[in-house]
Amino acid sequence: MKISVIGAGYVGLTTAACLAQIGHDVFCSESDLEKLTKLQNGAMPLFEPHLEDVIKAACKAGRLYFGSTEDAIAWGNAIFICVGTPPLANGDADLSAIEGVARAIAKHASGYRLVIEKSTVPVQTGAQLQKHLSVHSRNGLAYDVASNPEFLREGSSVEDFLHPDRIVIGVDSPRAEVLLRQIYEPIIQQKFTCPVHANCPTHKDPIFLATDTNSAELIKHASNSFLAMKISFINMLANLCEVVGADVTQVARGMGLDPRIGPSFLNPGIGFGGFCFPKDVQAFIRIAEKSGCDFSLLREVEKINLRRVEHFMEKIRKELWVVRGKKIAMWGLAFKPNTDDVRFAPSITLIRALLAEGAAVCAYDPEATEKARTILPEVTYCADAYEASKGADAILIVTEWDEFQQVDWTRLLSMVEQPLVIDGRNVFIPEEMSENGFRYVSIGRVDALPCQPCAEKPAPSSLRADNGVYEVPA
Numbered sequence: 001m002k003i004s005v006i007g008a009g010y011v012g013l014t015t016a017a018c019l020a021q022i023g024h025d026v027f028c029s030e031s032d033l034e035k036l037t038k039l040q041n042g043a044m045p046l047f048e049p050h051l052e053d054v055i056k057a058a059c060k061a062g063r064l065y066f067g068s069t070e071d072a073i074a075w076g077n078a079i080f081i082c083v084g085t086p087p088l089a090n091g092d093a094d095l096s097a098i099e100g101v102a103r104a105i106a107k108h109a110s111g112y113r114l115v116i117e118k119s120t121v122p123v124q125t126g127a128q129l130q131k132h133l134s135v136h137s138r139n140g141l142a143y144d145v146a147s148n149p150e151f152l153r154e155g156s157s158v159e160d161f162l163h164p165d166r167i168v169i170g171v172d173s174p175r176a177e178v179l180l181r182q183i184y185e186p187i188i189q190q191k192f193t194c195p196v197h198a199n200c201p202t203h204k205d206p207i208f209l210a211t212d213t214n215s216a217e218l219i220k221h222a223s224n225s226f227l228a229m230k231i232s233f234i235n236m237l238a239n240l241c242e243v244v245g246a247d248v249t250q251v252a253r254g255m256g257l258d259p260r261i262g263p264s265f266l267n268p269g270i271g272f273g274g275f276c277f278p279k280d281v282q283a284f285i286r287i288a289e290k291s292g293c294d295f296s297l298l299r300e301v302e303k304i305n306l307r308r309v310e311h312f313m314e315k316i317r318k319e320l321w322v323v324r325g326k327k328i329a330m331w332g333l334a335f336k337p338n339t340d341d342v343r344f345a346p347s348i349t350l351i352r353a354l355l356a357e358g359a360a361v362c363a364y365d366p367e368a369t370e371k372a373r374t375i376l377p378e379v380t381y382c383a384d385a386y387e388a389s390k391g392a393d394a395i396l397i398v399t400e401w402d403e404f405q406q407v408d409w410t411r412l413l414s415m416v417e418q419p420l421v422i423d424g425r426n427v428f429i430p431e432e433m434s435e436n437g438f439r440y441v442s443i444g445r446v447d448a449l450p451c452q453p454c455a456e457k458p459a460p461s462s463l464r465a466d467n468g469v470y471e472v473p474a
């Protein structure tokens with residue numbers, strides 16, 4: 001099918017590439033001319049695992065093109081709107097980019113179009129789109145509006161798009177449902193050449209859930225708000241563990257074994273960030289408020305999250321006594337691993353707080369340096385974790401990139417000013433960090449002091465089970 005995708009960001013680019021991968025002819029538009037030129041020249045405007053290869057293959061096969069929004073509107077019978085919906089100052093989602101696309105469709109499109117909102121939008125946006133199209137269309141446009149919220153995660157967007165748990169569509173006409181089913185058929189059947197796995201394991205067929213448009217829009221906001229709530233819950237629990245001397249990792253494990261709770265999103269840290277959770281929680285609060293529903297539960301979720309960086313700063317102050325003049329090594333900038341996205345990342349708030357207190361920050365991130373540099377030019381950006389840690393008074397772990405698991409602690413010990421690691425993501429095992437010679441402070445766990453030669457050695461990790469229960473050697 002000929003499909004258009006408007007907006008070549010994390011969602012739009014993944015959608016365009018993956019729809020081309022499963023056999024559609026896709027035209028993707030982008031209004032940022034720098035990004036568009038990059039894409040037209042075969043360069044990537046963002047980092048996302050596997051995406052570049054999928055785009056290259058699709059362009060080579062003549063199934064993916066990049067150009068203007070006007071040309072995109074002329075191209076496909078199905079138009080996916082994937083533009084940004086950032087927060088306004090009052091928390092509402094800014095729908096001006098969506099409205100701009102609707103206006104362009106009304107002005108330029110003729111014949112039939114299925115207009116699909118994939119951007120995350122407040123409930124009843126579909127109804128507004130319908131109204132807008134009917135009032136402004138000029139060329140005898142016939143159309144359906146559908147909602148198709150996107151659940152992909154940055155860092156695994158291609159995999160998530162091609163192997164989703166569910167595909168949700170919100171439709172108010174049988175024609176829209178039939179077309180969306182046709183578009184997604186290869187994914188529903190899991191029949192396509194998988195660009196992620198060499199021998200693609202059997203994936204469970206995704207559930208194709210068709211609802212009305214309002215419900216589909218709500219499913220997305222409710223899902224993100226629920227996950228954010230889980231994160232804030234475990235973060236608050238981590239605070240409690242720190243006070244009463246419990247280990248949040250063990251508490252989370254014990255909770256997660258209950259299938260009604262599940263283990264995911266129970267990792268405490270310095271808070272959620274990115275272009276989804278913070279703004280979607282805000283927007284959902286505003287939707288509830290405007291609808292007269294008291295969803296103050298979500299206000300607490302947001303409040304807890306906003307306090308995370310300050311809580312982390314308190315740990316830093318406690319360890320360093322005076323922050324002014326200290327050299328801080330920051331490992332990780334992206335809001336999560338495997339992405340270069342720093343939008344609403346806790347790292348940005350943390351760096352601002354450190355700089356305000358007079359610290360010097362040397363940061364390293366495998367992918368997000370360039371994007372962070374545009375926001376915070378006053379930071380020293382380094383080529384690797386070692387360079388960032390040279391002469392550091394503290395190493396802060398802010399993003400749990402896999403490569404941090406592989407560092408040579410002996411080498412680091414000889415480079416740092418103070419052997420201190422403050423881990424905002426609970427990446428390491430306290431006893432092992434102590435054996436490595438570092439004071440280790442993490443979230444919701446008992447801090448580990450560096451191992452003294454005369455001190456009793458903790459059990460080696462080979463004898464330690466995941467759940468912290470020591471095995472007795474035979």
Ligand SMILES: NC(=O)c1ccc[n+]([C@@H]2O[C@H](COP(=O)([O-])OP(=O)(O)OC[C@H]3O[C@@H](n4cnc5c(N)ncnc54)[C@H](O)[C@@H]3O)[C@@H](O)[C@H]2O)c1
Nearest residue numbers: 007009010011029030031032069083084085119120150154
């Ligand atoms: N990033 C995620 O993980 C994720 C996941 C699910 C849903 N979403 C939602 O998807 C939407 C897009 O998110 P994103 O992260 O891809 O944002 P993004 O900012 O990376 O991408 C949006 C792109 O749309 C472009 N754009 C704006 N107006 C345009 C127009 N008129 N014509 C062509 N291009 C235009 C922008 O220049 C930008 O490149 C948001 O509503 C977001 O909440 C994001």
